[in-house]
Amino acid sequence: MISPPNKLVRSIGIFGSAMLILNGIVGAGVFVLPATIAPLAGVISPWLFLAVCALIITLVLTFAELASYFDKSGGPVLYAGEAFGPVTGYGAGWLYYISRTTAFAGNAHVMAVYLGALWPWLADGTGKMVAISSVCIGLTLANLKGAKNGIRTLAIFSFFKVTPLLVLILLGLQYVTPDTLFPKSMPVIDDFGGIILLLLYAYVGFETALITAGETDKPKTTIPKALIYTVLSMGILYFLVMLVYVSIFSGVEAQGATLVDVGQKIAGPIGAVAITLTAIFSINGNLSGTMFAAPRLTYGMAEQNLLPEWFMKLKGKEASPVNSILFFSALSTGLALSGTFILLAVSTSLSRLIIYILCILALPVVKHRATAERKANSFKLKGGYLIPFISLVICCWAASYSSFEAWRLILGLLIVGYIPYFIKQKTLRK
Numbered sequence: 001m002i003s004p005p006n007k008l009v010r011s012i013g014i015f016g017s018a019m020l021i022l023n024g025i026v027g028a029g030v031f032v033l034p035a036t037i038a039p040l041a042g043v044i045s046p047w048l049f050l051a052v053c054a055l056i057i058t059l060v061l062t063f064a065e066l067a068s069y070f071d072k073s074g075g076p077v078l079y080a081g082e083a084f085g086p087v088t089g090y091g092a093g094w095l096y097y098i099s100r101t102t103a104f105a106g107n108a109h110v111m112a113v114y115l116g117a118l119w120p121w122l123a124d125g126t127g128k129m130v131a132i133s134s135v136c137i138g139l140t141l142a143n144l145k146g147a148k149n150g151i152r153t154l155a156i157f158s159f160f161k162v163t164p165l166l167v168l169i170l171l172g173l174q175y176v177t178p179d180t181l182f183p184k185s186m187p188v189i190d191d192f193g194g195i196i197l198l199l200l201y202a203y204v205g206f207e208t209a210l211i212t213a214g215e216t217d218k219p220k221t222t223i224p225k226a227l228i229y230t231v232l233s234m235g236i237l238y239f240l241v242m243l244v245y246v247s248i249f250s251g252v253e254a255q256g257a258t259l260v261d262v263g264q265k266i267a268g269p270i271g272a273v274a275i276t277l278t279a280i281f282s283i284n285g286n287l288s289g290t291m292f293a294a295p296r297l298t299y300g301m302a303e304q305n306l307l308p309e310w311f312m313k314l315k316g317k318e319a320s321p322v323n324s325i326l327f328f329s330a331l332s333t334g335l336a337l338s339g340t341f342i343l344l345a346v347s348t349s350l351s352r353l354i355i356y357i358l359c360i361l362a363l364p365v366v367k368h369r370a371t372a373e374r375k376a377n378s379f380k381l382k383g384g385y386l387i388p389f390i391s392l393v394i395c396c397w398a399a400s401y402s403s404f405e406a407w408r409l410i411l412g413l414l415i416v417g418y419i420p421y422f423i424k425q426k427t428l429r430k
Contacts, residue, residue, distance in 0.1 A: 008073065008299075009147060009319045012216040015227035016151040017209040018290050019158050024205030025234050026161065026419040027286030028110045031259045031279045033202055038257075040195055042187035042250070043180055044240040047408040052199040052236030059232045059391040060206055061381055064224035066363050068379035069370055073214030074300025075207060076355045081304060082369070083362035087421075090306045093297055094417035095351040095410070100294040102348050104287060105341035106331040108132045111283040112135060117276055132336050135284060139291040145317020147215045150292040164278040165241060168259070171266045172244030180247045196399055200394070202238065203354055205286075206231050208293045214300065224379040294332075295324035305428060306421060345368050347409040350402040353395050354410070360392045408428030 012020075037045045070078050076096050082090020094349040112131045116123025122131045143150045189195065209226055213219040241259070248265050249257045260279070263271030299321040302311035315322040364385065367375070381387050 008214045008221075008314070008321075009317075010217045011147045011318070012151060012222075014222050014226050016147075016154075017212075017216060018230045019151060019154040019221055020209040020212065020293060021206050021226055021230040022158055022162075022234065023285040023289035024208035024293075026201055026237075026282055027107055027205070027233070028114075028239065028279065028283050029202050030165070030241060031275070031284070033198070034262075035256055035258050036198065036244055037242070038193060038249065040191070041189055043183040043246050044187060045246055046239045048072055048195065048199060049202075049238040049242050050235055053203065053232070053238070053268060054195060055196075055390075055394055056200060056203040057228070057231060057235075058387045059360075059394065060227050060361060062064045062360055062388040062391045063207060063210065064227045065354065065379050065381050065388075066359060066366065067213065067223045067227070068220045068377070069366050070375055071213055071219045072300060072303065073212060073296045075210035075213070075297065076359055077301050077304065078213075079362045079366065080355075080358045081306075083365035084358070086304065086306060088358065089304065089419045090096075090418070091414055092355050093301045093306065094421075095413065096355050097294060097297050098344060098413055098417070099351045100290050100297070101328065101332045101335060102344040104290045104294070105336035106345055106348075107283050107286055107290075108135060108332075108336040109339075109341075111135065111280060111287070114276055114280045114283065118273070118280075129337055131332065135287065136291075136329060136333040136336070137389065139284075139288050140325060141408055143289070143291050143295070143325050144315075144320055144322060146290075146316060147212075148318060150288070152286060153288050154292065157281050157288055161278055161282035161285050162237075164274055165237065168263060168266065168271075169240045169244055169253045171246050172262065175247040176243060177247065181243065193401075196315045197398055200398055203231065203234065203347060205289075205351075207356075208289055209297045211293045211300065214296065214303075220377060220379070252333065273346065290332075291325070291328065291369065295321050295328045298324040298327065306418075306424065308424060319326055338339055342407070344413075346403070346406050347413060349405040350366070350399060350410055351413075353399040353402070356395045357392065357399070360388050360395065 006168040032322055034045070037048070041048055066079055072078060074093070077089045077093035080092040109132070112122060112128045115131050116128070119127075121127040139153070142153045206227060209216070209223055211363040213223060216222050245259070245262055258277045260272050263269070263275035267274070296308055298311045302309055302324075311324045312321070314320060335344075368379070386398070
């Protein structure tokens, strides 16, 4: 039975939104980032994670207010589209979709690497292709069964990714000393800006929950709460993981030592295997969150007449956007198996920053055009536009680090991406 195209089922509560945000943020990065940051920042690394969380929360709060004005799926497409018109909205949606597809393909490869550490046959060649294909097909089937089943899958991966990390923290606290927690001297940091940039990227992905607003119960209040509480919780988790890391490994020891090595240090070979499995679950959770959210983006774009109605087809009692899911699955799996995602990877971070900037700039326009009722029911930031302005400065600063190659690739992607948009508009005019 096919449901009407405008009847998505609002089955995502605050827990489901939190799962989307958590899995959007926590992927492979938490397992390898400590080995990059610790040699550069030493014992102040944990505090830098908290400091950057304070910076990123300005962006999260800005999106929380923006999200409170909308109850449809689409996220950045809706925000940029309402403020600056459908051409800009489509561009934002297209860039975000490409970044999510590329990230999915890249994380599928990283997952195969971790699987290969346990079962060498899966590390490359046919085994790697089997591993990637199996995960992609499994996540596709889970999401085709509807939002509830997709959120359940996310919850399972979340449990198996967060629980071992909490155990690692509890067991690792015995290594923490007062001097590690509150260092008496500050290390000399050569590239402070580069470190902050790396840590900023550790928190991106929170916007995943915005895209699924059309299936979220009371999205105008649920999504802002989930955004703020989940990102703050992730900041604390990052702080504690990093604190344990620098308490166990310092200086030269930290070079190349991952969380798997921390597990080895605390619990021997069993600890190393446990953290490797945790990394696999963590990456799968990130993949599952992307598989859930990205198809809702094309659904939202089709709902606004930016893409063909084919993307709006819903199926079953759960009203699953079947065509959008199958399209994303085929595209991302194809990129992962072919390896061509590497060509697009350079644009992923920049495209996300451009979208953030567009959405921040959209906030005053959306507020100005909102009805009195929409304003009354919205999430309100204190300090006027101070917090959005800070978040805008942070995003522009981060974007300034992008290479010329990334900007050129973004321009090329936009030119190619607008072809189906103009075809759709020509069809509508006819």
